[in-house]
Amino acid sequence: MxxxxxxxxxxxxxxxxxxxxxxxxxxxxxxxxxxxxxxxxxxxxxxxxxxxxxxxxxxxxxxxxxxxxxxxxxxAKHDSERSLFQFWHLYDEDGSRRIPSSKVLECVRTTARAGEARQLNLRRGAPVVRIRRCRYIDSRARIVERITLPAERFPGIESHGKALPNTLYALYQKQYRVTIQTAIEKLRAVKADQNDAESLGIEPTTPLLEIERVALDLEDEPVELRVSRCETNQIHYKNILD
Amino acid sequence: MxxxxxxxxxxxxxxxxxxxxxxxxxxxxxxxxxxxxxxxxxxxxxxxxxxxxxxxxxxxxxxxxxxxxxxxxxxAKHDSERSLFQFWHLYDEDGSRRIPSSKVLECVRTTARAGEARQLNLRRGAPVVRIRRCRYIDSRARIVERITLPAERFPGIESHGKALPNTLYALYQKQYRVTIQTAIEKLRAVKADQNDAESLGIEPTTPLLEIERVALDLEDEPVELRVSRCETNQIHYKNILD
DNA sequence: AAGTGGTCTAGACCACAGC
DNA sequence: CTGTGGTCTAGACCACTTT
Missing domain, CATH: 1.10.10.10 (Winged helix-like DNA-binding domain superfamily/Winged helix DNA-binding domain)
Structure with missing residues (x-):
């Protein structure tokens, strides 16, 4: 027609x-x-x-x-396989992907800081849920993560507390009808601070790869801010340009 | 049919x-x-x-x-625009791409080290051309690069010496009929060594973003190895996952 | 005006999954 | 066996570039 x-x-x-x-x-x-x-x-x-x-x-x-x-x-479903292939870029030296385990250190409801509000397209002081967790590969702590979610899109998610699942995107989709479609990452090299050093069991000033990710839903609205700091002695971030 | x-x-x-x-x-x-x-x-x-x-x-x-x-x-032609959009991922804080200028520090014909040979699919000791250069953004040195090329694919390229152009991929295509189609990058955070520190005017142990890139031609043969170390205070590596 | 790629349609047949 | 998506064709019309 x-x-x-x-x-x-x-x-x-x-x-x-x-x-x-x-x-x-x-x-x-x-x-x-x-x-x-x-x-x-x-x-x-x-x-x-x-x-x-x-x-x-x-x-x-x-x-x-x-x-x-x-x-x-x-x-499309956010099974762990898709999360792994689309959103996981950390590889072992031998080229294989390593699925990390996670330990939640903190999961609280609070208010958005200025930077978080800007990146999540919220007004300053809007309610957010902040998660801190540590991720392990081969039972060695390699990554510390700070995750910020707009509380309105994920009502009551903080009640999961430290029992939050490892694969968050599947949870977002299944329980909150939020599908992560795209993510924009900014990578930098930074010095580990005191906190990082303790969590990862390294000395301060060790260089870490910082990955700052804003994840967008189907309508390109930002729904998650995630800052990961990775110790890149045994692993690296792999990107294919084509 | x-x-x-x-x-x-x-x-x-x-x-x-x-x-x-x-x-x-x-x-x-x-x-x-x-x-x-x-x-x-x-x-x-x-x-x-x-x-x-x-x-x-x-x-x-x-x-x-x-x-x-x-x-x-x-x-498709490797004009500077394509090189920029497909192969350049370093952005300013305000989100704009910065085109760096380059100064060639060294450009010599030599033989492949073990690691270079492996990544370029050469036998050990095969002839290669090694280029070292420093790249500037806003007239501040931000990146040091070591580039390794298989000499057979680029006969006589070392004769350019320090007059090598800024946009190498266009040169590869125009002068040597080598079209870069894909690149595989591995990113890590590393400490600046003495050399890096001098070239970039920073103190040793400053964290740098190391980008190790293997570039492939139309037939997926590796034709360039490039290791870049970037000071990421003012710039970052941007990646879009979708 | 002629030639190019871009859109849209209609219909044929094939390969595969499920009943 | 039926229904699904995958491939292939043929032809119409449109939008754009060039001469």
């Missing part, structure tokens, strides 16, 4: 993409569910199957959905 | 992609040139225009070619 050549003309498949994304974000379909088939969607939106296909292929490329030949198109 | 359903069956568009990639790698078309039109390629390979389109769209997604409506499909 064609339409008016208006000044704000967008290709059909982009319009369909937008509509499907909105429905995903509003929770019309849950992670793990199957979307209607291509032919059903084509009828629903009054376009050809090829147009639906192009929209779905785009969403698959962005990992919003997973296509299964013979089965259907599934809404 | 369909073909036999053999056990090694690959979709037509992937076969076409492969053939086009081979012709690109072998230099049948030069960077900046226009490929034959979709219809011409369709005739040439005996497939439909849609199949050619799918292959070309894939190549465009990988930045191997650039599509221009009304003009044609161009072989």
């Amino acid at each position: 064609h339409e008016q050549p208006s000044p704000t003309h967008q290709p059909l498949y982009q319009q369909v993409y937008r509509m499907l994304l909105d429905r995903l974000a509003s929770g019309d379909w849950s992670p793990g569910e199957l979307l209607p088939s291509e032919t059903a969607l084509a009828q629903l939106y009054g376009v050809s199957q090829g147009t639906i296909r192009k929209a779905l292929d785009t969403m698959a490329a962005e990992r919003l959905v997973v296509r299964h030949q013979g089965r259907g198109t599934e809404v | 369909h073909e036999q359903p053999s056990p090694t069956h690959q979709p037509l568009y992937q076969q076409v992609y492969r053939m086009l990639l081979d012709r690109l790698a072998s230099g049948d078309w030069s960077p900046g040139e226009l490929l034959p039109s979709e219809t011409a390629l369709a005739q040439l390979y005996g497939v439909s225009q849609g199949t050619i389109r799918k292959a070309l769209d894939t190549m465009a997604a990988e930045r191997l070619v650039v599509r221009h409506q009304g003009r044609g499909t161009e072989v």
Whole structure:
């Protein structure tokens, strides 16, 4: 079905993409569910199957959905595997990913500092939940993390206390209907401070890799701020440019 | 045109992609040139225009070619803009990319050390060219780099001496027909050594961000090893995960 | 005006999953 | 066997660039 050549003309498949994304974000379909088939969607939106296909292929490329030949198109789930492959960049010297374990040191509700408020797009003093945890690889403490969440998006999450699960993104999605879609990281080299040194069992002034991550949801709203400091003697951050 | 359903069956568009990639790698078309039109390629390979389109769209997604409506499909060129957007991840605090200037400290032909040989897929002691340079942002030295090239792929490059251009990838492509397609980076936090400290005008033990990059050509052969050490007070490494 | 890539459609056949 | 997504084709029309 064609339409008016208006000044704000967008290709059909982009319009369909937008509509499907909105429905995903509003929770019309849950992670793990199957979307209607291509032919059903084509009828629903009054376009050809090829147009639906192009929209779905785009969403698959962005990992919003997973296509299964013979089965259907599934809404992407934050199983531990996806978290690992999309959001975990720390590798061992031999090139293998190491799944760290975590120990929560602190998990409290408080108010946003100026920097946190700016990065999470909140007003200053807005309620946030702050988590500090230490992460272990081969039972050696390698990473200290400070995580800040807007309390409004995660009501009552602080009640988990120190029993918070290791894979937070799966928790966000399952319990709070928040899907992490993108993350922006800033990396710097810093000196370990007294706190870092104690948590990691190293001497102060040891160089650490600081990773400051802002995670965005399906609608590109920032929903998590995470600052990780890593001891990079045995591990490194791997990035592929292509 | 369909073909036999053999056990090694690959979709037509992937076969076409492969053939086009081979012709690109072998230099049948030069960077900046226009490929034959979709219809011409369709005739040439005996497939439909849609199949050619799918292959070309894939190549465009990988930045191997650039599509221009009304003009044609161009072989991607390593202008400074592309180098900047694909391979430069250091940003200012305000979020803008800073183009550094460079001063070459050393450019000599020598033999590969064990580590260099391993990463560049050479035998130990193979001839290499080693470059050391210092890079400046806002006329402050921020980065020291050690670059290692397999001499066979870049014959005579050492004769440039200290007059090497700032944008090396454009030189590789233009003068040596080597196109950098991918790069794999490993990031670590390290202490500045005596050399770093002198070059950057900082005190030893200052934490530096070390970026170890192996750059690959169109055929995924490693063709450059580059170790950069950056002072990250005013700049940071930015990475987007999506 | 001619030629290019971009969008959209319709229909055929194949490969795979599940009943 | 049915329904799903994956591949391939053919043709129409549009938007853009060049001559």
